[in-house]
Amino acid sequence: MPKIHVLEKQVAELIAAGEVVERPSSVIKELAENAIDSGASMVTVEIRNGGISFMRVTDNGCGISPQDVPLAFLRHATSKVVKQDDLSSIGTLGFRGEALASISAVARVEMLTRTEGAQTGVRYVGGGSEEYELEEAGCPLGTTILVRDLFFNTPARMKFLKKDATEGSAVANIVEKMALSHPEVSFRFFRDGRELLHTPGDNKLSSAIYSVYGKEFSSTLIPVEYEMDHVKVSGYISTPAGGRPNRSMQNFFINGRFVKSRTAMAALEEAYKGSLMVGKFPACVLHIDLSFAAVDVNVHPAKLEVRFVRERPIFDAIYHGVKSALTAGDRVKIMQFKKPAPVLAVPEEPAEQTALPASKPHETPVASPKVEEPACRSNFLPMLRDSGEKRPLEKPEPSGFSNYLDRILDDEPVPESRPLPPKAAIEARKIPPAPPAPFSKQEKPISGTPVLRGDYRERILGEAFGTYLILEYTADSLMLIDKHAAHERLLYEKLKGQKHGEEAQTLLVPVPVALEKNEYASLLECRETLLEMGFEVDDFGMGTVLVRSVPMILDGADAASAVMEIAGYLASFKNDLTTERLDWVYHNVACRAAMKAGDFTSREELVRLAEELEQNPQVRYCPHGRPVFILIRKKDIERQFGRA
Numbered sequence: 001m002p003k004i005h006v007l008e009k010q011v012a013e014l015i016a017a018g019e020v021v022e023r024p025s026s027v028i029k030e031l032a033e034n035a036i037d038s039g040a041s042m043v044t045v046e047i048r049n050g051g052i053s054f055m056r057v058t059d060n061g062c063g064i065s066p067q068d069v070p071l072a073f074l075r076h077a078t079s080k081v082v083k084q085d086d087l088s089s090i091g092t093l094g095f096r097g098e099a100l101a102s103i104s105a106v107a108r109v110e111m112l113t114r115t116e117g118a119q120t121g122v123r124y125v126g127g128g129s130e131e132y133e134l135e136e137a138g139c140p141l142g143t144t145i146l147v148r149d150l151f152f153n154t155p156a157r158m159k160f161l162k163k164d165a166t167e168g169s170a171v172a173n174i175v176e177k178m179a180l181s182h183p184e185v186s187f188r189f190f191r192d193g194r195e196l197l198h199t200p201g202d203n204k205l206s207s208a209i210y211s212v213y214g215k216e217f218s219s220t221l222i223p224v225e226y227e228m229d230h231v232k233v234s235g236y237i238s239t240p241a242g243g244r245p246n247r248s249m250q251n252f253f254i255n256g257r258f259v260k261s262r263t264a265m266a267a268l269e270e271a272y273k274g275s276l277m278v279g280k281f282p283a284c285v286l287h288i289d290l291s292f293a294a295v296d297v298n299v300h301p302a303k304l305e306v307r308f309v310r311e312r313p314i315f316d317a318i319y320h321g322v323k324s325a326l327t328a329g330d331r332v333k334i335m336q337f338k339k340p341a342p343v344l345a346v347p348e349e350p351a352e353q354t355a356l357p358a359s360k361p362h363e364t365p366v367a368s369p370k371v372e373e374p375a376c377r378s379n380f381l382p383m384l385r386d387s388g389e390k391r392p393l394e395k396p397e398p399s400g401f402s403n404y405l406d407r408i409l410d411d412e413p414v415p416e417s418r419p420l421p422p423k424a425a426i427e428a429r430k431i432p433p434a435p436p437a438p439f440s441k442q443e444k445p446i447s448g449t450p451v452l453r454g455d456y457r458e459r460i461l462g463e464a465f466g467t468y469l470i471l472e473y474t475a476d477s478l479m480l481i482d483k484h485a486a487h488e489r490l491l492y493e494k495l496k497g498q499k500h501g502e503e504a505q506t507l508l509v510p511v512p513v514a515l516e517k518n519e520y521a522s523l524l525e526c527r528e529t530l531l532e533m534g535f536e537v538d539d540f541g542m543g544t545v546l547v548r549s550v551p552m553i554l555d556g557a558d559a560a561s562a563v564m565e566i567a568g569y570l571a572s573f574k575n576d577l578t579t580e581r582l583d584w585v586y587h588n589v590a591c592r593a594a595m596k597a598g599d600f601t602s603r604e605e606l607v608r609l610a611e612e613l614e615q616n617p618q619v620r621y622c623p624h625g626r627p628v629f630i631l632i633r634k635k636d637i638e639r640q641f642g643r644a
Contacts, residue, residue: 020102023161024051024150025170027107030099031145032178035059036185037092040142041201045175046190050167052150060142063115066122070134073109073126075101090297093257106157107150113143172196176212177258180251180285183208205235209285213249217242217283222329224286226321229313233321235286239330240272240621243280251285254295260304263311264288267318274489275326277625284322288314330620334631335480460606467597469606476634483601483609485622488594490612491553492623495533495586503552504534510546511559517543519567526570533585537563553593562592590623 021027028045035043038061048054064072071077075098103109104127114121121139126132151158161167168191179187179199186201199211210218221236235253238244252264264286272282296307308314461470463483473479494503515523520543523530527537534551550559566585595601595609613619613628620628 020098021106021150023170024055024167025174027051027055027103027147027150028057028171029174029178030103031055031057031147032175033093034099035061035143036178036182038062038143040185042186042188043178044188044190045171047168047171048192050162050164051171052161052164052167053148055147055150055171056144058142058144060140063118063121063141063143064111064113065115066134069111069113069122069124070132073100073104073124073132077101090292103147106154107152108148110146110148111143112137112139112145114139114141116141168192177251179208179212180205181253181256181258181287205285205287209236221285222325224284224321224325226317226324228317228320230290231313231317232289233286233317234289235284237268237286237322237325238283240275240277240282240326240625241627242283243276243625244283245280247281249283250281253285253287254297254306255289255292256287257297257306258304259306261306261314263308263314264318267315268322271319271322271326274492274623275330275621275625280625286318286322288318290314327618334633335636460603460610463601463606465597466599466601469609471610473631478632478634478637479629480632481610481613481629482597482622482626483595483606484597485626486613486619486628487609488590489619489622489628490609490616491590491593492586493616493619494553495551495590504536504549505552506536506549507547507559510538510548511563512540512544512546513560513563513567514544515564515567516571518571519564520545522570523563523567530566530585533589535563535566551589551593554589555593558592562589586623 020030024047028047028051032043032045035057038059040059040061042060044056044058046054046056046058100109108127109125111124112121113124120136123135123137123139124132151161162170172189172191175187175189175197179185179197183199183205184201184203185199187197187199188195189197197211199208206218206221209221217238218236220239220242222239224233224235224237226233238249247265250265250268252259252261254261268282268284268286269276276282290313294309296309299305299307459472461472461478463469464480467483469481469483469486471479471481523537523545524539530537534549534554535547536549538546538548540546545563547559547563550562554562565588569585569588595605622628
């Protein structure tokens with residue numbers, strides 16, 4: 001039977017160090033947190049070879065007194081926790097007293113530190129199994145820690161490190177998180193002698209975001225400022241149009257500490273639901289401030305995970321804060337045009353003068369070679385040149401759009417094959433333009449759904465490609481509305497707002513739907529919930545159900561296919577009809593019932609759609625996250641025509 005014995009101090013320290021120090025970025029995280037806790041206003045991080053061979057962290061904090069320097073490298077030695085009660089309200093980033101001991105166990109460490117008022121500082125050298133050295137040294141106020149040859153005495157850990165570029169990127173990511181968590185501290189980051197980051201430390205989160213992520217990202221952010229149930233949420237979120245392909249730019253900070261929280265992530269994405277394109281994720285830099293006693297940060301040595309005493313207030317504060325910011329700050333999408341390239345005039349080449357030979361005075365001159373003109377010139381020049389006779393300009397063939405617009409202006413539909421009426425009839429039928437509504441010079445497009453003035457018949461200009469409604473937004477802008485996306489979102493909101501199937505229609509003849517066995521069982525298990533949504537489904541036996549009623553907005557002809565899709569969806573998720581699953585059903589029904597792109601829509605329906613949009617300012621995106629409308633500014637159009 002193996003004998004139990006106490007591990008040697010060095011072996012025990014190596015084992016304990018493995019929980020704290022996993023890679024160079026772990027070292028930088030611990031040292032930077034200590035620098036912030038010391039009250040530093042400037043922190044400089046330098047690494048070489050990804051941090052494996054050299055790391056240095058310099059701060060201008062309070063420093064460490066000479067008698068405390070040897071104690072700082074002992075395990076469980078800290079100035080941040082004194083008694084047991086302190087663990088229930090930790091307000092500092094570090095508190096475990098393991099960082100310096102773990103780092104010195106697997107690397108060679110050198111420290112220079114000086115406190116305020118001291119004439120000289122202290123230099124400490126140690127690491128691994130070596131005895132430490134302590135001596136006086138000249139150094140600036142604050143602390144500088146150098147870490148060399150990480151894992152030099154643990155080859156097994158060394159072989160698991162990644163390439164220098166990968167480890168360096170991990171360190172850069174940690175420094176960026178530190179800069180975003182404490183915008184009042186100026187961070188500088190040097191990698192192999194190159195400065196990659198420098199934040200101003202002006203206590204403005206927007207400045208730190210600009211330094212970390214750049215101008216393009218920071219210019220599209222929406223500010224968040226919200227407080228609920230003693231939980232304060234502040235920071236910035238991305239616009240729905242700025243969705244990311246992954247969650248890598250979701251930054252949550254609890255009381256100044258970067259954390260990974262599923263509660264915060266779920267609240268953020270729930271607030272974006274219906275506003276973000278499917279497959280995209282929001283980005284954010286959010287600071288959540290709450291009582292220290294309401295959160296437990298002593299979960300893991302890495303301190304990336306936290307636990308809340310009550311998660312619901314955290315979820316609600318983030319959700320309502322982000323939702324309010326989106327409602328107030330999301331701007332109308334403006335169509336951007338590229339600056340038109342200058343049109344280069346094609347110089348006219350002078351005709352070649354052919355001299356007549358003296359010996360042949362009556363010989364006809366030889367014509368000069370014909371110069372081929374560009375295609376764009378050869379098409380237009382014959383019409384522009386004066387050939388001696390007046391040639392009438394030929395009218396181009398009417399486009400599909402002009403026919404479609406002509407049908408909208410008429411009260412009755414016009415067959416596509418009907419010939420164009422004479423010019424006099426067209427002039428007689430034209431509707432005189434309405435006088436423009438008074439607009440103030442200061443008026444600018446505002447965020448939200450377009451607010452139209454005057455009669456909608458006068459404001460609606462027509463429909464393009466059977467898909468986009470064109471109308472005047474303000475005196476100097478047009479609005480394109482995707483009729484399918486807008487109608488789909490309006491129907492989706494209507495379905496979510498109904499209670500107990502109050503908007504259901506009973507079918508004259510029940511529709512039988514044959515299903516696969518799993519789909520059949522799943523659908524029957526969720527009958528009560530589906531009934532609240534307007535679907536009344538009865539068991540007909542042998543894998544068949546009878547659909548007796550459907551939501552009012554759904555065409556009875558689509559009942560069978562809609563129920564088949566819903567049954568397949570429920571079967572794939574094992575009958576778990578949660579809120580997210582219900583949303584999918586609402587999406588499916590609304591998409592089927594909405595106006596279809598390319599289909600003819602009467603003018604009355606277009607007017608009604610515009611009116612409903614104005615009455616529902618929260619409708620900005622379809623349930624799949626596509627924008628409902630886009631703004632086109634008059635000045636951008638004029639710039640394309642060379643008028644501006």
